[in-house]
Amino acid sequence: KKTFFNDFLLFSMTTIPNSFYAKVSDLHTELYKGPATAMANPLVAFTLIKRLHSEWLNVVYSNEALENTQVLRSSYEEEEADLPKLEDLQGAAKGLMRLQDVYALQVASLVRGCFQRVTKGKPIDIYLPAVSVPLSGDDCFLVGKVAYEQEDYYHSVQWLEESVRLFRGTGGEWSPENEGTLEDALDHLAFSHFKTGNISYALTLSQDLHCNKKMKKHNVEKYEKLLGTSPPISIRGNGLRRPTSNNLRTRDTYERLCQTQGSQPMLFENPRLFCDYFTNGNPGLLLLPVRREVLSLRPYVVLYHSFITDTEAEDIKRTAQPGLKRSVVAAGEKQATAEYRISKSAWLKGSAHPTVGKLDQRISMLTGLNVKHPYGEYLQVVNYGIGGHYEPHFDHATSPSSPVFKLKTGNRVATFMIYLSSVEAGGCTAFIYANFSVPVVEKAAIFWWNLHRNGQGDADTLHAGCPVLIGDKWVANKWIHEHGQEFHHRCSLNPEE
Ligand SMILES: O=C(O)CCC(=O)C(=O)O
Ligand SMILES: [Fe+2]
Incomplete structure (x- = not known):
């Protein structure tokens, strides 16, 4: 078929001599050219019959054809390792x-x-x-x-x-x-x-x-x-129902939040949700305060607009690219790939690029938290392809054997996530129990507390990355741990806080 032929030609074009391609296409196309009346000419008829009977045969079985097929195959083999599996x-x-x-x-x-x-x-x-x-x-x-x-x-x-x-x-x-x-x-x-x-x-x-x-x-x-068979043998077919997932309870909410932005209260409905220019009292932000949008109070979720510049986002993506690997999730004490998280990710240390350190500093100024390793994890850069997603999960550890505790700096008290790209459709971040979802806002960053002030996990932070419908979604996660925040984040025994 034409497209098949062209596709293969695309990557072997450099090696297949043009002359052979021209010969084959001439033999092929000329056959169908010319008015039907030309067949009335005995010379045309004769050459056509000859072509159909023997010229094609000679070309197909020629050494030249064999050599070209071999070139085609060997170029394919060279590329094979990089082709999709x-x-x-x-x-x-x-x-x-x-x-x-x-x-x-x-x-x-x-x-x-x-x-x-x-x-x-x-x-x-x-x-x-x-x-x-x-x-x-x-x-x-x-x-x-x-x-x-x-x-x-x-x-x-x-x-x-x-x-x-x-x-x-x-x-x-x-x-x-x-x-x-x-x-x-x-x-x-x-x-x-x-x-x-x-x-x-x-x-x-x-x-x-x-x-x-x-x-x-x-x-x-x-x-x-x-x-x-009478009466008919009952076949235990499962009807035309979607295969059941483990998380049926949250699935409907999750899908509704991915399709819509949920039922986020409007400013006029909840005056405690507001936007402002925020410096966190930090001199470093005085000249360029960050536009803060408080999205939810319980759990506390805020969006910081224009947190990163285009150049910085490009630096991070470019630096992470060579190290991207299929993302893993905690599976008992170990880490493993899972169908519920489909993306690629890479960890960037401060030494990977000067921008990484600059972002750490900015995160620290905005949140007032200590994000130095091991109180903050290295920056995790994540890339979602089409259909890539992260189904509802917690960022903090929910079991004492979780790999989150390997750093010996306690649990993940907060998440700071930067949107390094936009997407054309899909890819929202959905907060399942809090009942709202945040569309990808390029260059913005989202922040939330995962733990209550008494150190217990906040179940209301259950969240997800919706599947990307159209586009290439990039985010960067900075997970901040409990230790190292002794003078930055107040503790409390009150389970409500
Ligand atoms: O991609 C998102 O919107 C959410 C990602 C996330 O929750 C995570 O990486 O832990
Ligand atoms: Fe998460």
Whole structure:
């Protein structure tokens, strides 16, 4: 197929001689050029027949073709290590399904390249992309298959339905770059319907598969038998419901907060929420006070606008880039990757770049806290790709064995998080119990206390990074510990404070 050929040419263009490419495309295109009446000319007819009968054959089996294929393959092998792996492809498919769920997007719209949610029976655009990229039947097949392999038939049915529809639309035409065929999609779709308890539809779909013999026939018989049993054997299908997650209790709130900004009280509703120019009484901020926006009182969450400059944000991203690795979470005493946190991150010491130290100093002036290592952790720079997220969690340790205590400076008393980029859609920071979410404000920083003054964790700080719908989200976390703050943050035995 043309695109396949062009894609491959892109990275081997430097090595494949142009002459061979020209020869092949000439042989190909000239064939279809010229008016049909030209065929009336016996010379044209003769050369065409000759080309079709032997010239193509000679080119295809020439040494020149062989050499070029070898060059193509060896250039591919050189690049192979840097190309996405199966894990990346499956991760991207899971990311699409995550966006579908969290933002309640319609699969039929996604497939057309649109981001729409159905509200009151009408599809509304969540985001209008500059270019809409429709998906092919094979693209949908891949997403459906990833769901199918996880036994997630809720998603596999939706994506495979689209796959079948699109494959049928192209007349079931096969392309060498494709992963699946109409038959594969029908087969997976039938089995997905069977698993969700819709046996008669599974049977109808399987009967459509008359071309490929054995396996499908076997399935048809199985579905017929199940349907013919009287009374019918009850198949414990889980219906078309979303696979249950561990955190069903917070899931609905989380998704609502990601889709909207929640029910943040307005200034007029709560006069104790205010904006001001803030210096924290620090001479260092006197000439350039920071614009402070108090977002919530319980828990206490504030946003500091224009905390970082464009150049500083670029310094931090550029310095972190080479060290970015898949993010981990606390898993008992250890750290491990987890589906609930999808991003890459890197730790930056003060020595990594002069900007890191400058930010530490500014954080210290604003918060009045001691952020020097080990009272403050190194700066954690985080990059979320499309669909990247961090489901509801606490920043402070909730168990004595947590790796947070490795520094021996107590728990994480506060979080200072800088937004190093903007995003085009999605990616809010949602406070689940406090019932509000903060959209990504480029160059701003958000601050909150994780612990009550008596050292107990504040359950109201449960928060999340919503999946990024469109864009490239970067944040930097500075976690500040209890120790070292003895003269900076008052303690109290009152559990309410
Ligand atoms: O990305 C966000 O908005 C939140 C990130 C977060 O909570 C974290 O890194 O601990
Ligand atoms: Fe967090």
